[in-house]
Amino acid sequence: MEALTRASMNVCPFVKSTSTQAMRKLANNSGLITKAQVCPVLGPALQSKREYSTPSKVVQAQASDNLAKAPASATAAAVTSSAQILNNFNSNEAAFDYDGSFKDQVSKKREDKSYRYFNNINRLAKEFPKAHLAEEDDKVMVWCSNDYLGMGKNEKLLQVMNKTMLKYGTGAGGTRNIAGHNRHAIALEGELAALHKKEGALVFSSCFVANDAVLSLLGQKYKDLVIFSDELNHASMIVGIRNSRAKKHIFKHNNLEQLEAQLAMYPKSTPKLIAFESVYSMCGSVAPIEAICDLADKYGALTFLDEVHAVGMYGPHGAGVAEHLDFEAHLKSGVASPNYKTVMDRVDMITGTLGKSFGTVGGYIAASANMIDWIRSFAPGFIFTTTLPPALMAGTTESIRIVRRNIEDRINQQLNVRYVKKQFADLGIPVIPNPSHIVPLLVGNAxxxxxxxxALLEQYKIYVQAINFPTVSTGEERLRITPSPHHSKEVSDQLIEAVDSLWSDMRLKRVADWENIGGHCGVGKLNAKPVENLWTDELLNLRNGDLNENVIDPIVRQLETSSGVRV
Incomplete structure (x- = not known):
């Protein structure tokens, strides 16, 4: 209809010779319809019944306007005219079957076995890592939680959250722009900046929102920006890059040669950003962070590092893999910065979550003061999102302080991971090789x-969620196991025995079977180099007493960027 209107403005003698004001007046008093009826084109069309759909809302609005503005004496004629017009615009077509479309699309997921059913898992704080199903006495052992350190049950954290909630209530009252700022946000952002040894930090409702907000904002503000993204990046980063509308290149996972070739396509003066993760949660691989920083320096790019599955578990204080790469220096300096530029310093933006190792919920970004103030001022994902509740922020601040000074939890987790991986290896259970805490068991079909x-849930009371498309590619389906410091040897042995029996009962492929077909996802690959764990044997001998005393109860300065930098 719009195209017809535009065309008529060029060819119709009446439209070309009539002013916009006159056309509007004719439309308001129904004179336009009278004129149209004598038109050799529109006249016959108005007399015939249309065989296609037309937006009825517009026609109804015209009729309503006519009745409202017409003189009282003309009301009856206007009603008759309006009814005739509505009748002329009736459609023989049925409305789109939305519900049927939804059902068809879900049915296709059921057919290709990628449909997901959420089990009723109720985590028990006092019995972690146990949970109960629908009935409280029906308990299972959870082996796939991302509460990697079990901080969700920490007594000190629970006390702080309860005390804060009773004093300040359950919610924040809105966004910071509306409800104002508070001491809990200030303290949490200061703690996060100190953890990553950055000038500033900003808290979001989730790390999905943080990644989307920051990446999309960068592309929208810098129109010439080119983003280089690892092919295995999390969905939040993919969405953020898509929403940025920036030009992008996707490089093969951890492939530095391809990344450099892509970077070299542009002048150094062109704005660039390399987006990647430290630990990739579904396969457990780890990014070559230092080498990526080298390429960023060489080609003039910013670095955006997602440490979601690494914070709390790597580095002497749990700041992530970037901290882990300068382990000795950070161990000695504690909350202070080493006397040289570390890998963590070289990364421009670090995002992380509060909902995994720290045991609460939320996300954040840590970066320079200028960048944090810029994001705070321009990112819709921050500006228009309700602030996290005071109790949650206070509890998370306490959680970060506990995690920072407790290296033994990180070590005990790694010891449990090593034990489980070794037992599976001895039994030929196909663990996708990696240097991290993730234990992915390759199955190969949904x-x-x-x-x-x-079967694990029903027969063995063990909860391990199946991972399928789109989280992993079709043909790479797996079970993803995440040992915590609280999974004892006895509990681990129960898991190992159950998985071994299940693999035999279902005749699932073991390592030798994958070898016979040339290997898959790193399993059964001949002459493969042994994987070196991030946590070395030497590091696993450390204890809490080896940490610098300044990490016990550090005084963390308030960040000016949290409230807005005063001029």
Missing amino acids: ADAKQASD
């Missing part, structure tokens, strides 16, 4: 992965 997950 139906078997779902059946294996169900």
